Amino acid sequence: MINFDSVTVVIPVYNDVQALKDAVPKVIPILSSLTSQYELIIAEDASTDGSAECAAYYARNNPNIIHLHRNERLGRGSALTLAASKARGEIFCYFDVDMATDISHLEELLKHIREGFDIATGSRLLPESRIIRSTGREIKSRGYNFLVRLFLRSTLSDHQCGFKAFSISSIRMLLKETTDTHWFWDTEILVRAQKKGLKIAEIPVVWTEGQGTTVRSSDIWKMGRAILRLWWQLYVS
Numbered sequence: 001m002i003n004f005d006s007v008t009v010v011i012p013v014y015n016d017v018q019a020l021k022d023a024v025p026k027v028i029p030i031l032s033s034l035t036s037q038y039e040l041i042i043a044e045d046a047s048t049d050g051s052a053e054c055a056a057y058y059a060r061n062n063p064n065i066i067h068l069h070r071n072e073r074l075g076r077g078s079a080l081t082l083a084a085s086k087a088r089g090e091i092f093c094y095f096d097v098d099m100a101t102d103i104s105h106l107e108e109l110l111k112h113i114r115e116g117f118d119i120a121t122g123s124r125l126l127p128e129s130r131i132i133r134s135t136g137r138e139i140k141s142r143g144y145n146f147l148v149r150l151f152l153r154s155t156l157s158d159h160q161c162g163f164k165a166f167s168i169s170s171i172r173m174l175l176k177e178t179t180d181t182h183w184f185w186d187t188e189i190l191v192r193a194q195k196k197g198l199k200i201a202e203i204p205v206v207w208t209e210g211q212g213t214t215v216r217s218s219d220i221w222k223m224g225r226a227i228l229r230l231w232w233q234l235y236v237s
Contacts, residue, residue: 006037008089017050019097043079077185096162098210118170118198122163122205133209151231159187184226
């Protein structure tokens with residue numbers, strides 16, 4: 001067993017019951033092989049499809065699993081913020097419930113934090129990465145990340161890959177200023193971290209687009225406005 005520091009892993013969930021049933025049995029053995037000091041938080045955001053009952057079942061039957069349930073949907077970013085406030089691990093890590101990023105990268109992600117990085121994040125856009133997704137989603141992703149680099153002066157290639165780890169002190173410091181509560185949360189965290197001079201490792205990953213995942217036009221417009229809002233906050237006001 002690798003002697004990692006205590007680790008908190010968070011899986012944000014909203015109406016993802018089948019993905020949750022698939023993910024937890026895969027994640028627990030891997031975590032157990034990496035450290036004896038871990039907790040898995042299922043941050044479940046007012047699901048109505050049975051995800052809440054599934055998460056509660058896992059929590060009842062494994063003392064290392066914690067179910068954070070909310071009666072009102074407040075957003076993915078908000079769920080992650082709540083989980084960070086409850087986390088007991090020295091390393092805070094999260095990934096999407098569809099496990100689009102190959103879970104074999106988890107050890108590398110955690111190692112970067114132990115070696116002194118404040119943040120480690122997966123990237124689907126590094127030359128060494130191997131990804132499978134639709135052409136339309138690829139174009140949207142590259143366009144979005146280009147705008148983040150252009151307006152928010154980021155040096156990272158991919159801001160929205162749902163596969164990140166932080167030292168607990170770093171994430172809690174950043175969350176004092178982070179305002180987004182949904183999808184832009186990932187980008188805002190990384191941009192604010194760079195503005196503060198935190199040490200960030202970006203690692204190539206194997207990533208496969210999950211079934212049924214979509215990027216809606218309304219989401220694109222919202223995130224475009226979020227880029228401009230954060231630009232105004234950081235560089236104008």
